[in-house]
Amino acid sequence: MDLRQLEHFVAAAEEQHFTRAARRMNIVQSGLSASIRGLEEGLSTKLFFRNTRQVELTAAGQVLYEKAKVILAAAQDAREAVAAINGLQRGVLAIGTVQSLSAFIDLPELLGRFHAQHPSIEIKLCQSGMGTLMEKLQDGRVDLAFMPLVEPPKGITTELITCEALVIACPPSHPLAERRDVSLHELAREPFVDFQVDWGTRRLIDRTFAEAGVLRQTAFEVSDLQVMLELVSRGLGVALLPEPIAIASAAEASGISIGYAELKEPEICWELVVAFAGNLHIRAPKNPAAQAFLDLMSEARNAAETTV
Incomplete structure (x- = not known):
């Protein structure tokens, strides 16, 4: 059972007609019929009574229809939540830092600018030693960490x-x-x-x-x-x-x-670096909000160099 099969099933249940359901899902009727047949085989039960003019749900089909609507609604909500995070409309940005960064980077000022640009992103900040920050990076409790670094462990990317x-x-x-x-x-x-x-x-x-x-x-x-x-x-x-x-x-x-x-x-x-756990084969943070913060920091540094 997969989401696509459930979408085909719900369309057929609501249209009470395979041809109209196929048109609604923008696929050929044979494809929709095969999808629903595969769903029935996977569940080992008939979901529709069929005749030449329409289809009706069986008792099992009616139960599945109610559950399928909940599943599809949850899946759509998950898609929208992921899209919102990627679009920085919601989410969390967790930053870790060692002491005394003010001589090199104005972190409060950058956090203020980031919040002004992305007010829906929750910002978390923790201050600790390098060992603790590295552990938090590796287990995902921190997205970015500002620290002096001798040698980064496997899976951690650093930018000087x-x-x-x-x-x-x-x-x-x-x-x-x-x-x-x-x-x-x-x-x-x-x-x-x-x-x-x-x-x-x-x-x-x-x-x-x-x-x-x-x-x-x-x-x-x-x-x-x-x-x-x-x-x-x-x-x-x-x-x-x-x-x-x-x-x-x-x-x-x-x-x-x-x-x-x-x-x-x-x-x-x-060396003072910003460190993050990157995606496989890509030198970029997993959290889009973290990448947005790095971009903001890069813009601020470029602007400062241009001014000087």
Whole structure:
């Protein structure tokens, strides 16, 4: 039993005539008759009493007719719901993000513009570490995630937003402050203030030191950038951060004074990406609303570059 057979059956039941029903469904009568015959064989029962002038429903046919109308109405409602989502007339857009994106992307402003353009789309936003966001991407709880990424797992597509070198954040009076040639071995002598182990920046730093064969001491593990900078400013450790994030966050916080130093070549490249679980063979999100948001973000970035 399939929807097409049910459509043919309902047409014949309402027209009480196979020829008129075939004309209504825009198929030849033999095709409609074969469709209904296949439906009867699948159900192992007769659905119509037939004579030369008209057809009438059997008792089984009458029961199926009532059920078929409900099924076809539900199928049509499903088609309209899918069309509405594809047309951005309804749906949900779930976005995940790590902390401190404001130095690179004005997410609240973009969300406001998206809502103005698509007011019927429900927007959800969550903030978490990279590990949690990746899990939510993979199981469909998040459509888009903004995060630093070391290496995307299979099935996750990423688009680069920016690439920044990590700088050393330390107190202004620290011996490393303002130097531009600090080695990993020198840096490893300092206690570190770092993020939790599942955060993208922490993974990048851990991998860099491991590949260089250098051990370091992580004295403080935090999940808040302002706390990190305050600990650094009080001389409790150093931190590696993208410079725009460190400067912007220090400027926003009162009573925090931060100095900076640069690593020797090669620099540690911190990449901010937007990640999504794409369709097979297509580098695009599964949710049309997510693609619309990416398009809006691309337009905003192009406009900003043109202005500059």
